[in-house]
Amino acid sequence: MASSTRRARRRTWSLPPRRWIAAGVIGALALTAGCSTRDAQTETASGTTGALSIVDQRGETVTLDGPADKVAFTVMPAPSIFAAVDRSYDRIVGINQSTLVANRGGMFATMFPESTESAVVAGNDFMPNVETLLELDPDIVVQWGDRGADVTAPIESAGFPVAGLEYGTQDDLEAWITLFAQIAGKPGRGQELVDWQRAEQAEMRADVAAGNVPRPRAMILSRTGDTYSTTSAKGYDGFQFDLVGAELVTKGFTSESGQVSPEQILAWNPEVIMLSGFDQSTPADIYADPRLAGISAVQNKRVYKTPLGGYRWQVPSAESPLMWQWMHRILYPGARDGALRDDMRAAFDNLFAYEISEDEIDQVLRFDMNSDAANYDQFRR
Template identity: 85%
Template sequence: MIGALALTAGCSTREAQTEDAAATGALSIVDQRGETVALAGPASKVAFTVMPAPSIFAAVDRSYDRIVGINQSTLVANKGGMFATMFPESAESAVVAGNDFVPNVETLLQLDPDVVVQWGDRGPDVTAPIEAAGFPVVGLEYGTQDDLEQWITLFAQIAGKPERGRELVDWQRTELSEMRAQVAEQRTPRPKAMILSRAGDTYSTTSPKGYDGFQFDLVGADLVTEGFVSDAGQVSPEQILDWNPEVIMLSGFDESVPADIYADPRLASVSAVQNKRVYKTPLGGYRWQVPSAESPMMWQWMHQILYPGARGGQFRDEIRATFDNLFAYRISDEEIDQVLRFDLNKDAAGYDQFRR
């Protein structure tokens, strides 16, 4: 909650508040592969081949100072959202992997990180080249809230700030419990909803087996893709018509905007289109739709989209407190509008609840 966040929040526009490392000696970290990773001490240079990780590490550290390499997709998100405003150096970070997560070993050798964070559930093709080059690898797994909490814990260990990791995990769990309690009190029918991506005339969506399934259920929505199986998630307009979602949330990983959906005659009779309930998902420190340090903000945003006015107009204050706590940054009202994609969502049904 806001009060708990404010206890650790800074008070200037960009504070480089740092903590003394909890440990100054050697570290032994067990990653999500079950591998023990030995470090000489808290890392001073960390490279991330995986996309959501740098913003989470920055939230743990309240700084970008240790991050030396990132994924190409992360660089795009940094430049397009708030991250480069909070941490200007993040817009110039070296790229150490692309969308396939194959590491650029030559760049890693130039950067000489103390540790590299890579997916640990995609086989040795993406981890072995890093280890062969002599760098310790912390392997991650993806898909659940528990995975996210383990990422936070691992990054806190890497940074030598275990207490900070516990604070952030406790905050996420508190917000999770409060959201479940709020949804349990809802007396209106659960809206049918979905995540949608668009590339040209082709649509794709997400599986309920992953984090989206968890999030939609958590915030009180029925995810219409239950039981849906498709190559690369591709979905036809006819299938979307059959599902007839009441709310559509557009992916932050492509350039699709609500106007594109409204303009597609193939979707004209979909409930979300007819009632102007198509929304571009927020972009804060990272794209909110995937697991991140900001996930509780995504849960709240989703819940208020589904049930307008559910949190009594406090959301902007909660965003402000969250950015202060996570990133040591005092976000302005104009920047909150940017995070919430007001330029794209301002005319959508119910979006007035987020106005300043």
């Protein structure tokens, strides 16, 4: 494939002081005093302009002749993470169908209107649409690296480099951020974001340990029609719920489909239910189901729809530290200082170069569904 001309594009930015970033981490970051608009573009010492050799999560070396100008993603939520690394949607030319649905349903469309018209290069099965890729001519395609040659070979046969990903752990998330920063020619930016994630984890663990109280029983729940499904502790939710101080009631639960009966949910008797952002379920749906009337979370109105920001917060993303803060405050009302809105404003500026409004914060936090839930007033403006 003929290589396209590439240039390193670095947006100046600054990471404002936050109470949840340790002083040592702040001292370690190479910060630049910058602006919060996408219009200012400067090249910094942490950017790269020459040929790149990138090792993906398969252990394969991918070589580019410079930072990529055009990147296609068959996987999600990779585009939102890449946009956070780049503080821009400029380089993203193709996405997964599910990503397009999420883009059109949340804040991403407001921050990056062009994302609602992105070409679709794969569906739910992640099989690449090679014809569309040939039309888009990306410099690199981001694809799963642990699902066999069926999903990668067609891309490579068409002449496109592939960056293979793995999924499911916090380490994987940090590897994505690092890899995407390399693809964009911005390794310093990637390290800054990883440092932020790690600093927030450290403070969260310290807060939970200092609390020294019984952990609330909690779970993620999905509903399609009359059928319920959930997640096990083996996935990312096991990490998240432990981090924020919850007892994940699904520990030990195994099911290929994830389906769970109302009787099993009753037996678990969660005190807090967080509803998946991947379906249309609402707290009102859960309260209206007579099969779940005896559950503590239902009786005490502690059922919450998970936020939808740049992407669905419940899965590993550039916004994961905000999800951890939201979860911790749901579990422990009054914990920390109640300043999630301030943290969101700072994070959306840093991640997406976007000044989020008060109404938009309400939208992300799903006040349309959660306003009547117990203790949700702590998030009001």
